[in-house]
Amino acid sequence: xxxxxxxxxxxxxxxxxxxxxxxxxxxxxxxxxxxxxxxxxxxxxxxxxxxxxxxxxxxxxxxxxxxxxxxxxxxxxxxxxxxxxxxxxxxxx
Amino acid sequence: xxxxxxxxxxxxxxxxxxxxxxxxxxxxxxxxxxxxxxxxxxxxxxxxxxxxxxxxxxxxxxxxxxxxxxxxxxxxxxxxxxxxxxxxxxxxxxxxxxxxxxxxxxxxxxxxxxxxxxxxxxxxxxxxxxxxxxxxxxxxxxxxxxxxxxxxxxxxxxxxxxxxxxxxxxxxxxxxxxxxxxxxxxxxxxxxxxxxxxxxxxxxxxxxxxxxxxxxxxxxxxxxxxxxxxxxxxxxxxxxxxxxxxxxxxxxxxxxxxxxxxxxxxxxxxxxxxxxxxxxxxxxxxxxxxxxxxxxxxxxxxxxxxxxxxxxxxxxxxxxx
Numbered sequence: 180x181x182x183x184x185x186x187x188x189x190x191x192x193x194x195x196x197x198x199x200x201x202x203x204x205x206x207x208x209x210x211x212x213x214x215x216x217x218x219x220x221x222x223x224x225x226x227x228x229x230x231x232x233x234x235x236x237x238x239x240x241x242x243x244x245x246x247x248x249x250x251x252x253x254x255x256x257x258x259x260x261x262x263x264x265x266x267x268x269x270x271x272x
Numbered sequence: 273x274x275x276x277x278x279x280x281x282x283x284x285x286x287x288x289x290x291x292x293x294x295x296x297x298x299x300x301x302x303x304x305x306x307x308x309x310x311x312x313x314x315x316x317x318x319x320x321x322x323x324x325x326x327x328x329x330x331x332x333x334x335x336x337x338x339x340x341x342x343x344x345x346x347x348x349x350x351x352x353x354x355x356x357x358x359x360x361x362x363x364x365x366x367x368x369x370x371x372x373x374x375x376x377x378x379x380x381x382x383x384x385x386x387x388x389x390x391x392x393x394x395x396x397x398x399x400x401x402x403x404x405x406x407x408x409x410x411x412x413x414x415x416x417x418x419x420x421x422x423x424x425x426x427x428x429x430x431x432x433x434x435x436x437x438x439x440x441x442x443x444x445x446x447x448x449x450x451x452x453x454x455x456x457x458x459x460x461x462x463x464x465x466x467x468x469x470x471x472x473x474x475x476x477x478x479x480x481x482x483x484x485x486x487x488x489x490x491x492x493x494x495x496x497x498x499x500x501x502x503x504x505x506x507x508x509x510x511x512x513x514x515x516x517x518x519x520x521x522x523x524x525x526x527x528x529x530x531x532x533x534x535x536x537x538x539x540x541x542x543x544x545x546x547x548x549x550x551x552x553x554x555x556x557x558x559x560x561x562x563x564x565x566x567x568x569x570x571x572x573x574x575x576x577x578x579x580x581x582x583x584x585x586x587x588x589x590x591x592x593x
Contacts, residue, residue, distance in 0.1 A: 230564045235493030237511075244511035262513075263477070264494040 182255050184214060185262040191211060193220030202261075207238060208251035208262060220253050225249075236257045280360060282311045283321050284432045287479050287541035288440050290561070291529055294522075294541065300548040300557045303441055303516045304541070305433075308496035308533060308566030313358040313380070314347075315433075315564045319455060320353035322415040324361065332415055335361060337351075341369065342415045343408055346390070346401035347591045348358060348377035350419055366414070368404040370396060373591050376569040396586035396591060398494050401476040420453050421497035429459025438467055446551075449562040450536050450593060451511065452476040454499040461507040467574060475511040478519070478536075478593045512546065520575055523567070527576065535570055535574035537563035548556040 184200050194200060194245040195218070202217070204210035213219050225236055231251075232238065240246045245253040255261065276282055288311045292301040293325055307315035325476065327333040343366045344354055351367035358365040363387040369378065372393030381388055389407070390549060391400040408416035420423045436459060437444060449456045454475075461473040498504075522545070523538025531537075544561045553556045567576070573590060574583050 239486065241512055242513040242515075244513075245509045247508055249518065262479075267396060267496050 181256050182210060182257070182259045182261050184210065187261065187263055187265055189265060190221060190224060192262065193224065194218040205211065205254060206251065207240065207245050207253045207261070208254060210255060211238075212249070237264050237266055238262070239264065277389055278360070279311045279333075280357065280424040280544065283317045284310070285436060286310065288437075289529075291526070291531070291541070291561075292484060293529060293549050294525060294545065295559075297551055297553065297557075299553060300551050300559060301445075302541075302544050302548060302559045302561065302562050303560050304531065304537075306436065306531075306533075306563050306566075308447060308563060309363060310353075312353045312384075313565055314534075315456060315562060316349040316353040317356070318428040318432060319350060319425050319453075320357045321378045321420060322424040323354070323419060324356070324357050324363075324421075325351070325428075327415060327417060338362075340364065340415065341366065341411075341413070341557070342417060343389075343404055343411070344417055344421075345397065345404035347397050347400065347593075348373050348380075348569070352377065352380045352384065354417075354432060354504075355381050355386035359384045363415075366407075369408070370399045370400050370591055371382045372396075372589060374569055374579075375492060375572050380569065395593075396456065401468060414481055420477035421501075423501070425453055425455035425538055426459035426462070426498055426502060429456050430463050430468055431459075433562075434460040434463025435566065438464065441558065441560055442467075443469060443558045444468075444560045446472045446474060446547055446559040447545075447561075448474040448476060448547055448559055450564060451477040451592060454496050454504055456564075458498065458502045458504055458507055460562075462502070463509065472509045473507055474543060474547055474548075475508050476514050476540045477511065478514055479513050480541060483593065514542045514546075517580070517584045519592075520580065520587060523575055531563070532567040533563045534565040534567055535573070535587065536576055537561075537565070539593065540564075542568050 184202050202210045202213050286306050288303045291304045295302050310317035341364045346367040347521050355365050367386045368389045368391050370391050370393045391403045458513050464471045479558045519539035521540040540561050544559050
């Protein structure tokens with residue numbers, strides 16, 4: 180199962196400057212683990228040492244935040260687009 | 273006609289209108305609560321009044337005392353609403369405003385006499401928050417109401433917006449609103465879930481994290497303190513991104529119903545449409561959404577009149593949510 184993972188600007192330097200990487204996996208957890216294996220510089224950035232998502236990171240599957248789906252167990256299918264985005268102050272301030 | 277002593281008495285009690293004609297699912301109705309009907313033009317009138325009155329209640333602000341200065345980060349609507357409330361009450365307001373907001377937002381702040389302090393547009397709302405916090409720390413005599421961390425923000429929605437929705441539309445099954453400070457979602461969401469725990473709360477956000485270039489690392493990220501303090505993760509059932517193209521397309525479609533609303537309202541409607549299309553046919557549902565403001569402040573963006581691709585490109589450079 181191949182999915183496209185879009186990286187935020189702040190993480191691209193740890194992935195050879197790539198904005199999008201293709202990763203295999205059937206859940207978000209598998210995809211992120213493989214991502215870190217392929218780009219060890221990302222270690223500790225997205226998933227903390229305790230195995231949970233970094234508090235300041237939001238992961239989206241086709242624009243849905245996985246924290247409100249099944250978190251790291253959220254299934255992914257061929258062609259899905261995964262986005263990793265930093266949490267920032269919202270707009271209508 | 274009803275008569276009112278003060279413009280502040282016009283805040284709240286906004287109307288709701290049926291937008292089910294846009295629903296992709298015949299079993300799902302969609303209602304839009306029009307917050308643009310507030311006197312300074314947005315849902316933030318409720319928040320501004322609540323912030324100022326709670327500061328007066330605890331003695332942080334003293335009505336009638338001269339030379340009281342407030343500072344607040346805002347990409348527009350909170351600043352405009354606070355500027356109106358401060359003008360009526362005689363406080364001086366300084367607004368930290370990112371440079372990339374629409375010209376009308378800036379002009380409205382000037383109309384009500386607020387002083388504008390510019391923060392870098394490339395840092396978005398994060399940059400405005402950071403600068404306001406720094407200035408407030410350097411000037412401890414200034415009053416920093418800090419809507420992101422002030423419980424008076426969600427309280428305005430818990431005490432007013434939520435009960436208004438429940439009174440007007442008790443059959444509500446889903447509440448869909450934009451995520452900024454998280455005040456609307458937390459206040460309304462908590463109130464509605466207390467009335468009916470089965471009500472689903474959906475948060476709609478723009479792809480803000482893609483637009484902000486100023487982050488050095490992920491720990492520069494920002495989560496509104498009220499979101500953590502009030503258990504935001506338990507109140508929300510779904511959080512989904514709506515991109516500028518879809519936001520503007522739905523902002524335009526809403527004019528078919530005579531609804532001339534701001535671009536974030538189009539984003540929220542796009543989210544409501546997504547929500548409606550995921551509800552199984554045959555299952556009756558009623559979605560209530562919030563339109564935070566009307567379209568007037570966005571005319572200069574060409575959102576309704578210019579070529580769609582051009583407007584979408586422009587929207588990625590401007591804070592419209």
